[in-house]
Amino acid sequence: MTRDETSPAMGFAGVIFDVDGVLVDSPHEVAWRESLAELMTGPWQDAAERSSWSPDAFTSRVYREVLSGKPRHEGALACLEYFEVPDAQQRESEYAERKQTMLLRLIEEARFDAYADGVRLVLAVRAAGIPVAAASSSKNAHRFLRAIRLGEFGGGDTSLLDTSLLDVFDADLSGRDFARGKPDPEIFLTAAAELGVAPERCVVVEDAVSGVQAAKAGALVTLGVARADDEDELARAGADLVVTSLDDVDREAFAAGRLERRAH
DSSP: OOOGGGSOTTOOOEEEEOOBTTTEEOSHHHHHHHHHHHHHTTTTHHHHTTSSOOGGGSOHHHIIIIITTSOHHHHHHHHHHHTTOTTHHHHHHHHHHHHHHHHHHHHHTTOOEEOHHHHHHHHHHHHTTOOEEEOOSOTTHHHHHHHOBSGGGSTTOGGGTTOBGGGGOSEEOTTOOOSSOTTSSHHHHHHHHHHTOOGGGEEEEESSHHHHHHHHHTTOEEEEEOSSSOHHHHHHTTOSEEESSGGGBOHHHHHTTOOOBOOO
């Protein structure tokens, strides 16, 4: 779907990228799922018997709809409440910390990959002279961005050999504490302000429904990338364009301030 009429006549003046699911195929989902399984089959066995949790019930759809895009403690509570775990508020801190410990171990083991199409779009936007910001709810996003080296994505540009993805962002708000998480637009409005750009002249690139809702609530132009067969959900959330790969975005139109799909 496209809505060219929403594109600012003067062109886009800033682009804000979510990280997990847009630029990085991170192990967040694995960490959330496996750490809860450890608790429910270990110290929380009594609670597991009174909940709706089972290993098979924690699906990728549950992760996307319940956890994705939320700060750590908010996500932990939302997940425990979803599975009707008794005393969820008293348990969320233990769950959140166990997930974080597991996630850091997975990062150290390099069990994540960059989405090449996402990195290519960041570099194309920068080449067009448009400032970029990273805005993820995750306090671990900077670790992923710092670990990704741009040499293999730079199209032969030797100046990028020792450059990390984190280095190319003009602003990084990832993991910052905000009063309200997504779907509230605070993180994206703050990112636009730090880029010195009016929100309506910014594009937000998001893969999660809550992130798309946050961007639209702040009146930002929104590009949804459907990594999990969820094009319809992102479109219903209000994304101005939904693609399954960011390589499908028309780069020339984007540089001119139009959000369009590339012709094949």
